[in-house]
Amino acid sequence: MTETPDGRPHGYARYKLDGCRCNICGWAVASYNDAREHAIRKGQWQPFVDASPVREHLLSLRQCGIGLRTVARASGIDRKRLQAIVTGRPERGTGPQRQVRPDLAAAVLAVQPSFDLLAPSTQVDSTGTHRRLQALVAAGWPQHHLAVALNMTDANFGSMLRQKQVLARRARQVNALYDDRWHLDPRDHGVNVQAYSRARNHAATRRWAPVGAWDDDDIDDPNALPDWTGQCGTPQGYHAHRTLKIPACPPCTAAHAARHRQTKQNAA
Template sequence: MTDRPHGYSRYRLDGCRCYTCGWAVAQYNDAREQAMRLGTWQPWTDAEPVRAHLRNLQSCDMGLRAIAAAAGVDRQRLNAVLNGRPERGTGPQEKVRPELAAAVLAVEPTLDNLAPSTLINPLGTQRRAHALVAVGWPQHHLAVAIGMLPRNFGAMLLRPNVLARRAREMRDLYAARWNADPAAYGATEGGINRARRYAADRGWAPVGAWDEDTIDDPAAVPEWTGVCGTPAGAAVHYRIGVPVCPPCCEARAEARRARKQLCAADNDAA
């Protein structure tokens, strides 16, 4: 018995003649006939872009099972696109259905569908951990929360890559505790203060300085002041005792250049 859902495929491949399968075939035939009348009938499309995308996903450590699940298609269909059907003596498919192509090409190697052991860029994980420490979360509390030994947690933050499963755990922990009180989870006042000092000494940005939409972006910088990237930003940095960030340095330099140009213009006019 097949576990294929009732519909067009089960009617054609498994011979099911139930109402649901029959109705699906009737709808398919109606749509096909209408598309043929309009000249838009395209039952097949080139398989090579699909094959190239599958190989790209595999290079990101996504297996066919994970890709098939993300695309909502049968794994054997993807295997046929890549390798053909040796038991039938056929090579890789040259053509595929447009709906299969669209489903596969829509799959991207996101954090949620990467294999747990995939090594990825650690930047987002580091930023989230640093931000939590900066607001008072002792590192050993964070380590315990994701099932790690404290010494291993600290080492993880120094490595050039991180396991995808650890990145997911740190992302979820950050989402749950970024605005929580560490004391409510057992952190002592002394531990909270030490965590804050530790982060401050290393210039780690707190949670309020990061936007969740850009915290994983290597080009993003923390928004320390609320006016970072403007001429007023540098003064706020000094007032709160935080080193001036690159956008504020650039804004300050640009303001100085503008003042010099204005003074030079005034001197020329005089």
């Protein structure tokens, strides 16, 4: 398709902006007008919507560490158009846009805060990062091996395990490392038996939950507790702890105590 010197192809925009009256541009305008008239007859014509919800959504995303460049990539909307909605175009003397096209509004509002959209330098809660690394250590991966995989020194790795927040970039690296290694036997991937045993003992001493204790939906939730036995929170879970020689977790201890009290009441 032939384009103008500034790259604009033949079509509706070229008909309106460049005055082109070729068959292609004429057909594009006729098609647009037909669609517009059809929508008007059906009461569906809505060329613009209020920009306020879009602006508020963009500001909310910014507070979550998701800037306009990221929103632009996720929505397919040019960053300058988003900037015009938020602050206007000062160089043109215009304030924030009052109305936007419905498709633009829908595209922007569809962008929701998510871990994958956060800027690399955004600080995030370290709960999930700690749990993933602890689970890998419990599986027999020495901390030194994990530090090397993350391009960290042993000292920085240990410090990260004590921090309440980590960079989103680092959290994503740990997520990828966990997804890559949780199902592997470290002894098949360069970890000797002694280092493997030390790692497992280190995790057991500190009661670091193993991989199987976490569901994907819970591992990042600071309020979630590990399910050590697959029955935690029940009297059966308490006995499973004893069978597996794992100290009982608080939910299992509470469930066992409740069962014991109920048994005494029934016997009274």
